[in-house]
Amino acid sequence: MSERDVFEYAVLRVVPRVERGECINAGVLVYCRAKSYVGVRTHLDENRLLTLDPEVDLDGVRAALHAVEGVCTGGATAGQAGRDDAGRRFRWLIAPRSTIVQPGPVHTGLTADPAAEAERLLDLLVR
Numbered sequence: 174m175s176e177r178d179v180f181e182y183a184v185l186r187v188v189p190r191v192e193r194g195e196c197i198n199a200g201v202l203v204y205c206r207a208k209s210y211v212g213v214r215t216h217l218d219e220n221r222l223l224t225l226d227p228e229v230d231l232d233g234v235r236a237a238l239h240a241v242e243g244v245c246t247g248g249a250t251a252g253q254a255g256r257d258d259a260g261r262r263f264r265w266l267i268a269p270r271s272t273i274v275q276p277g278p279v280h281t282g283l284t285a286d287p288a289a290e291a292e293r294l295l296d297l298l299v300r
Contacts, residue, residue, distance in 0.1 A: 177283040178207035180290060183267045184277040184298055185215065185241065187234055189226035191271055197221050200238060201294040202245070202276065204263035205287035211259040211266075212288055213245045214295040230273075237274040241266060 185200035199222075200215035215238045222229055243251040244262050254265045267276040284290040 177285045178205055178287075179281060180205040180210075180284045180287050181263070181279050181281050182290070182294055183279045184294075185213070185238070186275050186277055187217070187222055188273060188275055189222060189229040189234075191273075195225050196275070197225065198277075198299045199234075199274070200241065201291055201298060202241070202263065202266055203287050203291040203294065204259065205284065206260055208287055209259045210287040211245050211263045212291050213241050213266075214291045214299075215242065216295060216299050234273055237272070241274065 180203055182201055182203045184198050185202060186196040187199045188194070188196045197218060199217050200213055202211070202213050204211045217234060217238060219231055222231070222234070244254050244266055247255045247262065249255060254262055257265070267279055282290070
């Protein structure tokens, strides 16, 4: 059996109208300290989102999800958070916020491949 490491994950939710509290899942953030890995997989079901709010700013939601992807990748284009290590970037991304794209609660598991785990969770929890 291959060695498995602890990982953490949070579902990214799109909440088009915060006052109503309705949301759809649109991505999964995954962090594995042992592998210095932080990554995100996203899938936006635009038709489902438009059912919740026909006037939602789809371009804004896409931009917010793209920004999360940028922070996970790191580097200067991701701003201050992009220069931090993987753990700090994950913690910054899962911090509670009252915006259209919000992280859900953090959960844990064991994995040998955090990138594959992100794909598995995307299929299980988002698609």
